[in-house]
Amino acid sequence: MTESIFVENLAKHFEKVEAVAGISFSVEQGELFGFLGPNGAGKTTTINMLTGLARPNTGAIRIGGIDCTNNPRAAQHLVGVVPDESNLYPELTGFENLCFCAALYGMGKSERQASARELLDVFGLTGAAKRKFGGYSKGMKRKLTIAAGIIHRPSILFLDEPTTGIDVASARQLRQLVADLHRTGTTIFLTTHYIEEAERLCGRIAFIVSGRIVQIDSVENLVQPLKDKYVVRISFEGVQDDLRGRLSESFPDLDFENLGQGKIRVEADHPVPVGPLVRVLEDCGAEVSEARRMRPSLEDIFVRITGIEAGAMQKEKEKMGAGR
Amino acid sequence: MKYWIAFWNILAKDMRTYYLKPPNVSWGLIFPLAWTTMFFIKSGAGLESIITLIPGVVAVSILFGxxxxxxxxxxxxxxxxxxxxxxxxxxxxxxLMLAKTSGAILFGVANAFVPVVIAAFLADLSAVAWRVFVPAVIMIAVASTFLGLFIAVAVSEVFEAQTFSNFFRFPMIFLCGLFFPIEKLPVFLKPLSYALPLTYGADMLHGAVHGGHTMPFALDLALLTAFCVFLFVASLWNIKRRWIS
Incomplete structure (x- = not known):
């Protein structure tokens, strides 16, 4: 296997803010690599440096074997970029936007028109081909932006938050398209704040927090420490107090985490005794509505490593997306 | 990689989405027409005097366009x-930046010929030295476009670009010798005149239309070219510094 992306000691600061602080990683050819982190962690700055839109202060970059350290634009013919915000031309139609993007890569007229038609069909946008991009829905815009990023058939694709702010059905369809692209051998560098999305799609994942990679491994290895754990999530009503003290007293061998809004997460090295737990909660005046056994997930690992609640990170990002 | 495909498509896209839009076409026609009429009325002379107005309105139309x-x-x-x-x-x-600016250059050249076409119906233009006039128009369009680029990359908002442009445009109109001869300007303003690209374009236009130039055409052309190179290189440097930083 050869490296599609190689990064060593990459750093970037904006005045006094250290956006990326000496990160190193590599992505193998054909790999789907996830880059996860909260807002402001340095994900987009990293993509910008890898694609030639920003210059690193220090470090080395190799894209597709080409040294881009001193010439950030040297490998642009190899890469496709789907930015976190759709940046196509609102006054052009979907078809025209795709043809224009293909022309930027030197594709001839008949070739770019054929590719544009094919992609519009693949992304289910043939019916909207003659409509102006400015009138597209958010989901359609994301789809066309991804189509524009791959129209020149790049061997390496950078996807920055591809499913942020779009409806569930469109997000699902996009994930399928990303998986299909990966199957065709395209190397994909995916940034997302949807941990489930990364877990489902990516082979390896890097967690980035405050410009530093805090963990990098395959999804399987990341989840391994929690694999033998038993996790139960209990939902209840009627009590506002933090019940962790009372529960820990009754069940010293269990770990409790208050998730807020009447939810408690219970973790143990052995099966969780749900019945006695429910009884203790009811003795405290709580009305238990649900006790669900959970599979330890990447989200648990992310929270454990970063100390950041994934749900809070997701909400914050969506709020930002809605404000745009 | 066929660069010309990218170049042509960037230019064609800009022409279609910006320059050939009805508001811009009408603005490109009305603006030079208004300047020509305004100066013609102000001059109070007969139709034969319209030829003397051509250098001024042509240069102003290009600059603003x-x-x-x-x-x-x-x-x-x-x-x-x-x-x-x-x-x-x-x-x-x-x-890439040449492709992005080519549309504006063509738009400027097209604007320049609006007053010329009007004048052709009203006066005898047979004395105009077209071999000097046409290169002068093209070079003024290139220099003005690169000045516009220099301004556009120095700001973040469209309104800032428009305001900042006026900071250059209005002094340039009055100091470049189009409407007031440079010799009649106060001594302290003369060096400023010679630091403006439009001064050399205006000199060429005066020479082409009524033989009233003060410098050799080759020198005008060389200095205009130097201004174009400087403005283009400075703009690219600024883009790399600000936008690919």
Whole structure:
């Protein structure tokens, strides 16, 4: 296997803010690599440096074997970029936007028109081909932006938050398209704040927090420490107090985490005794509505490593997306 | 990689989405027409005097036409991030910016010929030295476009680009010798006149239309070329510094 992306000691600061602080990683050819982190962690700055839109202060970059350290634009013919915000031309139609993007890569007229038609069909946008991009829905815009990023058939694709702010059905369809692209051998560098999305799609994942990679491994290895754990999530009503003290007293061998809004997460090295737990909660005046056994997930690992609640990170990002 | 495909498509896209839009076409026609009429009425002379107005209105039409459009095609696209798409394209940066500015140059040249066409119906233009006039128009369009680019990349908002443009445009109109001969300007303003690209374009236009130039055409052309190179290189440097930083 050869490296599609190689990064060593990459750093970037904006005045006094250290956006990326000496990160190193590599992505193998054909790999789907996830880059996860909260807002402001340095994900987009990293993509910008890898694609030639920003210059690193220090470090080395190799894209597709080409040294881009001193010439950030040297490998642009190899890469496709789907930015976190759709940046196509609102006054052009979907078809025209795709043809224009293909022309930027030197594709001839008949070739770019054929590719544009094919992609519009693949992304289910043939019916909207003659409509102006400015009138597209958010989901359609994301789809066309991804189509524009791959129209020149790049061997390496950078996807920055591809499913942020779009409806569930469109997000699902996009994930399928990303998986299909990966199957065709395209190397994909995916940034997302949807941990489930990364877990489902990516082979390896890097967690980035405050410009530093805090963990990098395959999804399987990341989840391994929690694999033998038993996790139960209990939902209840009627009590506002933090019940962790009372529960820990009754069940010293269990770990409790208050998730807020009447939810408690219970973790143990052995099966969780749900019945006695429910009884203790009811003795405290709580009305238990649900006790669900959970599979330890990447989200648990992310929270454990970063100390950041994934749900809070997701909400914050969506709020930002809605404000745009 | 066929760079000319990218170049042509960037130019064609800009022409279609910006320059050939009805408001811009009408503005490109009305603006020079208004300037011609205004100066003609002010001169109070007969129709035969319209020829003396040509250098002024041609230069002003080019200057305003080109610098106004760059604020839209560059600053606006940077603001809505579609300019990033161009920066990601695997074409030489210099070629990309030439493609992005070619539309404005053509728009400026087209604007320049509006007053000429009007004058052709009202006066005898047979004495005009077209072999000097046409290169002068092209070079003024190139220099003004690159000045517009220089301004557009120095700001973040479209309104800032328009305001900042006026800071250059209005003093330039009055100091470049189009309406007041440079010899009659106060001594302290004369060096400023010679630091403006339009001074050399205006000199060529005066020479081509009524033989009233003060410098050799070759010198005018050489200095205009130097201004174009300086403004283009400075703009590219600024883009790299500010937008690919």
């Amino acid at each position: 080109t610098t106004s459009m760059l604020a839209v095609t560059v600053t606006f696209e940077k603001k809505n991030r579609s300019f990033e798409r161009l920066l990601l394209a695997p074409i030489p940066f210099e070629l």
